[in-house]
Amino acid sequence: MGRWEPNARGRLEEAAMNLFQERGYDRTTVEEIAARAGLTERTFFRYFADKKEVLFGGAGELRRLITSTITDAPEETSPLEAVAAALDATAPVFKERRDYARARQGLIVAHAELRERELIKLADLASAAADALRGRGVTEPAASLTAEAGIAVFKVAFERWVEDPKSQDLSQHLRSTLDELRAVTASTGTANPPQPVKRAKAPRR
Amino acid sequence: MGRWEPNARGRLEEAAMNLFQERGYDRTTVEEIAARAGLTERTFFRYFADKKEVLFGGAGELRRLITSTITDAPEETSPLEAVAAALDATAPVFKERRDYARARQGLIVAHAELRERELIKLADLASAAADALRGRGVTEPAASLTAEAGIAVFKVAFERWVEDPKSQDLSQHLRSTLDELRAVTASTGTANPPQPVKRAKAPRR
DNA sequence: GAAGGTGATGGCAGCAACTGACATCAAGGG
DNA sequence: CCCTTGATGTCAGTTGCTGCCATCACCTTC
Secondary structure, three states: OOOOOOOHHHHHHHHHHHHHHHHOOOOOOHHHHHHHOOOOHHHHHHHOOOOHHHHOOOHHHHHHHHHHHHHHOOOOOOHHHHHHHHHHHHHHHHHHOHHHHHHHHHHHHHOHHHHHHHHHHHHHHHHHHHHHHHHOOOOHHHHHHHHHHHHHHHHHHHHHHHHOOOOOOHHHHHHHHHHHHHHHHHOOOOOOOOOOOOOOOOOOO | OOOOOOOHHHHHHHHHHHHHHHHOOOOOOHHHHHHHOOOOHHHHHHHOOOOHHHHOOOHHHHHHHHHHHHHHOOOOOOHHHHHHHHHHHHHHHHHHOHHHHHHHHHHHHHOHHHHHHHHHHHHHHHHHHHHHHHHOOOOHHHHHHHHHHHHHHHHHHHHHHHHOOOOOOHHHHHHHHHHHHHHHHHOOOOOOOOOOOOOOOOOOO
C-alpha cells in the first residue's frame, strides 16, 4: 500500500496533537507536523484539507453513528427522543478518550479558528440528524428544528461534561440537559400572539 | 479624520460585496478589494481581521440589540420569551436590507469558510443572550440552553425567510418556528410528567 | 504661521498556509 | 521481468496575513 510505515494518517494526527500541546497550535507549522510523522508537508495536505482538520478526524464516525441510530429507532419513537438516543449513542466514543477529548477541547476553546471548525462539524451533525428524521417521515420545519435543538443540548451537555471535575457520565449530562430544555420550552408558552415587546431605549453598552 | 475620502470601512465593504458577486468569493483577492475602494491591502487588514470578516460588519449591532432587549424585558417575562423578543427585535435590521441579506446568504452557503464564520457569529449571539439572561437571574444550565435554543430557532427561521419566495416577514417565521420548537419538545418526555399534547400545528410549509 | 502631535494610510519584507504539476518510489499482477 | 497503480516527494507559485517604519493630512499650540 504505502511507501513506508503504515497508518500515515494516524501518525499525522498524533504528531499534530503532540506538537500542539508542546508549542501551541499557531506556533506549530504543518511542515513540522509532517516532519515528526516522517512525511512531507505536501502529503499532510493530501490527508487533511487544512491544518485544522487534523483535529477533527472522528467527525465521520459520529455522523454515521447519529444517522444510523435515528434511522434504526423504533417507529413509535418521537423525533426528539430519536435524536436524544443518537446523541447518547456517541457518549461511549468520548468516554473512552476522555483525556484526549479534554486536551482537544482545551485547544479548541483557545483558538477561534478551531471553534469555527467545531461549530461547522456540529452543524453537519445536525444536518445529518435532520436528514435521518426526514427519512422517518418527519416533515421539514420539525426535522431541522429537532436536530438543531438536539445539537444545542449536546453543546451544553458536552461543555459541562468537559468541565465536570468529577467524572459524571456524558450520558447523564445529556439526559439532564434535555430535561432542562423541556422545562425551559414548556413554561408559559403562548402558542399564539406574542405581543410586540416594547423596547426601552437605545443600547447603552 | 481620515486622509482622503471618508468612510473607508463602508467603501471596503461595498467594494468587497460587489467583487464577490462579480467574480466569486475565492477569485477575489484582498488587494483587488482594497484597490476598488481606493485603498491598499494593508489598510484593509486594519479594518477587518481577515478577508471573511468584511461580510460580517453588522454583528456587533445585532449583539447589542439582543443584549439590550433581553436586559430591558419586563421582569415577569420568561427566559425563552425574552430571547424570542430579542430575536424579533433584530427582524427590522434584515427587513430593510432584504436584498443585501439574500445576496450575502448566497455567498455564505456556497463557501464553507464563510459558513464557519457565520456559525461563530451566531454562537457569539447565543453567548451574549446567555449573559443577558444571567443578568436577569437565570441560573446556568437554563441560561445557556435557552440562548442556544433561541439561536436554533433563529437559524431555522432565517433560512426559511431567505428561501421564502413571497416576502413573509421574518418575525412571522420566528414566531411559527418558536411554536414548532415548543411542539417538538413538549411531547412524550422522560423525567417530566408528560402532559397530553394537543397543539395546533404551525404553518405547514 | 511655524512647530509639533496624532491618527490614518502606504510601502515593503517576510512567513506560513495551501495548490498544481510533475517526478519518483514501492508493491503487486501478469 | 515489465508494467500498472497508488502513495509520496519536489518545486514553484499564489494568497492571506503581520510587523515595522515612513509618510501624509489634519489639528493643536504657542
